[in-house]
Amino acid sequence: QVQLVESGGGLVQAGESLRLSCAGSGRTFSRSTMGWFRQAPGKEREIVSAIIWSGGSTYYADSVKGRFTISRDNAKNTVYLQMNSLKSEDTAVYYCAARADYRGIGTQRAMYDYWGQGTQVTVSS
Secondary structure (H helix, E strand, O other): EEEEEEOEEEEEEEEOOEEEEEEEOOOOHHHEEEEEEEEEEOOEEEEEEEOOOOOOEEEEEEOOOOOEEEEOOOOOOOOEEEOOOOOHHOOEEEEEEEEEEOOOOOHHHHHEEEEEEEEEEEEEO
16 A cells, blocks of 8 residues: 655746655555646646656656656655746646556556545646
8 A cells, every 4th residue: 555645736937846745655655656647627637757666767748848857765755746947737736646566657547556635736827
């Protein structure tokens, strides 16, 4: 079991930055690939970024490449999403998700086993 708690969301202006954190509990965190998803009102939940359990491989959606950076600290059971140059279209609820047991990066919602409760990010233009 992995329990996930996101933090760091908020209201910012376009062009500003935010850093999201996702704290995990449970022994399986370091064996889990971690993903960040987001869901805007009226839209499907979509992958934003993911990082493999070792930290050695990452994935970014085209819409955030060059602006967002994912990282993890397995000693702290935490994964981060640094979001720079935020745009109004980044406004959404951001969710942290875990894919357990040393499996690789997944880009689909159904590939992840555990989810956090979400944190709101609002970017005003």
